[in-house]
Amino acid sequence: MMARGKILAICQSGGDFVTNSDGSMSYSGGEAHAIDIDHEVTLQDLKSEISVMFNYNANSFSIKYCLPNNKQTLITVSNDKDLKRMVDFHADSEMTVVYVLKKVENRTTRSVVADSGTPTDTMTATVATYEDAKRRKLYANWDGMITGVGQKFDSSRAFRDALHKYAIVNSFMYRFIKNDRCHVTAECTAEDCPWRVHASRLSGKQELMIKKMNGTHTCGKEMSKKCYRLASQRWVASIIKDKLRYTPNYKPRDVADDLQREYGLSLNYAQAWRGKFLARKELYNSHEEACNQLPWFCNRIIETNPGSVATLQTSDDSKFRLFVAFHASLSGFEHGCRPLIFLDVISLKANKQWKLLAATTVDGENDIFPVAFSAVEMESSENWHWFLEQLKSALTMPHNLTFISNGQDGLEEIPRVFEDSNHGYSVHHLIANFKTQLEDSWTQEIKDAMVDHLNRAVYACKADEFNECIEGIKAESKELAEWVLDTKPERWSDAFFKGLRYGCYSSRTVETFNGWVSERNELSLVQMVDMIRCKLMEMVYTRRQTSNTWAEQLTPSINQKVQDEMIKARNLKVICSMGNVFEVHDDSINVVNIENWECTCRRWQVTGLPCMHALAVFQHIDRCMYDYCSKYFTTECYCLTYSLSINPIPDVGRPSCTDPSHCTFACPRTRRLAGRPKEKPADPRIAIKRAVRCSRCKEFGHNKQTCKAPA
Structure with a gap:
């Protein structure tokens, strides 16, 4: 419980209210932020902070809350007295929930008439058509996908996906003038409409940036049946895949209803069915691969690279997680590398169904050296705990290690698995988070000075050096200095950190792995893991050959x-x-x-x-x-x-495992549904048709009605 006259408020926005059977209201969806509110806070100050939280205009939303024992009525905060009353009402509560609701500009007054026909009450009602209501959530989600010149995207595929959603929410059709991995140019299909956008790849990077954009439409942008063509079956599949994973009985009619309600798109039954079919196929293919190929692949890793660890774990709900550590990597880490491990989660562009949990270190040249990695369906405390346990059992060296991470969810598991370890914070992520705290009103010179103070605080080896850097930040902003101290300097500053980082503070794991795995096609998990193995094999060989020419005692x-x-x-x-x-x-x-x-x-x-x-x-x-x-x-x-090599796996390229003896577990059997399967042939164009033969002249190519032979 907080001090009297001060409450912890959870600010929620972007979700929906649902009325329960008992008349109470509950709120679901959207995003939430926490904030302290006391009697000294004015409504204007609160609105200013909420504006920054949700990127809203201060005059575009209202603030409401419920009384502690009344979940049926929303109370509006319209002035400073209302805000103080809210604090007093919740003074004995651990927290309160504040709802940030976007205002609707078009309002009118409606009279409620009793049975006698006499107006009994006057209330303000929102005038909004059904179509407007459908579109509001769509605008909130996707209208900011394309913002203008200077916006960056991870790849050309990411840009095309953002453009697709932006066109749906803004109700216009577009066509590509240029569309490849390095350049994407699109324009509105309406005649004489000047809307156009051009993005190209940044020098030496995979990222695309919008270089030119004319964001003006003269076509009216009216939603028509043509615009629904943007909702392709692959797009529908990408939208519903996650829900289908947890709701196998998700019906096409439900798919169409959800897209109508959430995105304002009217799909017919066939479009929804095809989207579900494609999503189901992608999910089941992943499951089938794990059943058939991964157990065999794990065995092949161990056979061709003795001493390696390849573990596949399955659960009753058909979820999988894979751990791989090659013997050459484990031996190289234990005999030649610092007792320092970087932990990162990687969302691979080549396979979005899986995430990699990676443990890497650095060699004597401070280059990245992968130790082990795991493929999981999602990042969670459970998956991190499992990964760390596998890593601990794979290592034979004493486990007094130093771990560096960006503090992502689940990494509180480190001290539970590695009891004698030290856990540090990645300086790269620290500085990135620090930059988001800098005030927009500051000049670039002041911002650079603040970042320089933080950098010197990281490398400060003594407490007085660290305090001097903090004073430099405090001279410009006391709040920013307090933010730095709240990030636990004992996890990132050399002045207080208990572990040994040997001068290495961040890793390039994410960039390295994404650079290794091609994004030209959607890769299966086996292909992805084997591509990583090939890159590791090449890296070990190249660096070994390079080191053979070194004559100095140090690298x-x-x-x-x-x-x-x-x-x-x-x-x-x-x-x-x-x-x-x-x-x-x-x-x-x-x-x-x-x-x-x-x-x-x-x-x-x-x-x-x-x-x-x-x-x-x-x-x-x-x-x-x-x-x-x-x-x-x-x-x-x-x-x-780099003394040991990673060996090839010669037969990994075969399409599937056909020998049941290769599998360490049986795939769960699914009952065949009654009736004739409704799937169409893969390619109807090559379906075999029976030749037509005339019954009169016995020739092929026509029938008796069109036969021209004499009677």
Whole structure:
């Protein structure tokens, strides 16, 4: 319970009210945000914060709530007194729910007349046609799919999908002038309508960006039967696939009704049936593949790569999860890499039915090195727990590891599985979240300065250095400094983090895996996993060949980094204190203990490489600096990382498993429905037809009615 005069409000918007059988109301759908409200908050302040939360105009919505013991009546907050009353009414509650409702501009006054014909009450009623009601949710969902020049998309497919939805919600047809992986140009099909959009790929990236757009329509954009052609069977399948997964008896009529209610599209029964058929086919193909191919594929991985782990787990509700860790990856991690693991979830562009949970590390050159990965249907605490358990059983080394993640859902499972581990936060995601907190009114120079303060706070090795960076942020915004402190600096700042990151703070796992897996076609899970295996095999071989030419004790990039620090160390003054302890003078005095590999600047302990103060000592006493570098940066360890190869699986390309002995479990049997199957031939154009033969002249190609032979 919060302090008196202050409540925790859950702000909900974008959903629908449902009246229950007892007359009470419940709210479903939409999105929700939490906010603290007290007596000092004015209605204008509250509206301003809600505007930012939901990206609404401050004058376009109203705020309503229910009393603690009354779920049948909505109370409107129209002024500051109403807001204070709401706080008082819910002072003894743990939280209250606030509904943010969009206003409808077109309103009129209607009189309610009693049986006698006399007006008994006057109320404000919304005048909205049935078509308007159907379209409102559609506009809320998809009207912002295309915003204008500068908008970016992950791929050309993502842009086309957004354009498709945007055209549906704005009721116009379009045609492609240019349509390939690098350039997409479309225009309105209406005659003389100037609407046009052009997007092209950014240099060196997969992303597409809108470069030109004329967003003006002169065609009226009236919804017609032509516009319903945008609701293709593949689009319908993509919309209903998730619901069909959990509701197998989802009928075509229900599909049509849902699309009518939610998206304002009138589909006939045949269109809904074809969309359901395609969605069902895609779902069942995935299930059939898991039944037939994956058990065989797991066995082939273990046979061709002894020591590897390939585990397939199934459940009674036909869900699957696959864990793969090749022996070469496990051995390379345990013998040559830092005890550091990055955890990421990857939504692959080549197969949207599955997500990859990946565990990666970095080699001596700070390049990504995959350790294990798992294919699951969704990211959840349960799936992360299962993945971490499989990883723990696959590793033979002690489990005092350091994990780095972006703090996604489910990763609270790390300390439950790896008890002695440390969990850090990905700096890349921290900075990305930090940038969203910067005020739009600030100049770019101020924003860059704020990001620079945060970067220095990340790499600060001592508490006073960290506090100096926070003060720099606080000088511009006290609220922003408090936000930074609320993100738990002990999980990301070198000044407080207990684990060892060896100077590595983020990974490029998502970009690497998506770069490995082609998106030209929708890949099956077996194809996707084998493509990753091929890329791993190629990566191991290439890096092994490259390292054979190295002559230095440290890897090239690390050796260059130490040499750069050596140049800085030449001007430092070294004073021998006692034994292995030295004083080094620059702008301040630092104490170096070469026996314990420690310096009071703490950079040696944090990175695993001697700092410039330690290097100055080595020069002073003529010691070899390579003897004081972490072994994980040596060429020897790098070669151990890539000493083993990932072997080919020669027969993985076959279409399916035909030998039941390959399967470790039986596919669930489904009962055949009564009656004749209604599926049409795959391609009616090649259906075999019986030749027509005349009964009079016995010739082919005509019948007796059209026969021209003499009687």
